[in-house]
Amino acid sequence: VSTADACARPPGVARAEVRITHPTGLHARPAVKLTKLAKGFPGATIRLRADPAAAWVDAKSIVKVMALKARTGIRLELEAEGEGAEAAVAALKALVERDFDEGHG
């Protein structure tokens, strides 16, 4: 997250964007990994958005994360606030970048 971004947002809010490169997108198994990782930051509120025009959804809710139906190639926006917000966003972004630690097959 750049310094310029930091000036344009409220204090304590961390944001990032990441492109989903996993071939089948944010399907059940990656979504479970994502929600479990998000729940590892109990002090942070973490939100996701797969479409800039859509509402943010709770990254700790498998129902909401699956409802994004985020397919490969989509830019996923991450936003967190509260305790560990920066670390949460960084960890989730890294998980998506690592294709959810799954081999492509």
Next chain:
Amino acid sequence: MAETVRQGRGASPGLAIGPLVRLAGVAETEAPPAGTPAEEAARLAAAVGRAKAELAVLAEGGDDEAGAILAFQLELLDDPSLLAPARAAIEEGASASLALAGAIDAEIVGYEAAEDEYFRARAADLKDLKERVVAALAGGPGSRTYRTAAPSS
């Protein structure tokens, strides 16, 4: 929902002994709740707990693909936003079974409407999950007959 009658053909003679639970009809035909909302809420919580314990046991021995579905189902039961509509319906007087079935059916509609074949296929995982919890609400070892045939087995 209309009753579905499935015709089968015997492949070999056999004998089945055990309690019979007609799962397909449980949610639709159940009598109005005998319990208060507090009792129905407690029944639902207990059934969800039992379903989670069953899924956890199944997840231990399963292969990778089955394990992923079971992990998905467990995560769904851990998600307050799945059960919140069910709790609200119970507050308004619904039985635990009807409330739970209604809440999961609402999610199933979203999956069935998906363009992506993969997401559409997840509707089966939610139906399977619904049946597991409804079976747990019906209680007893009869739920085991269903378990052997479910996608999450």
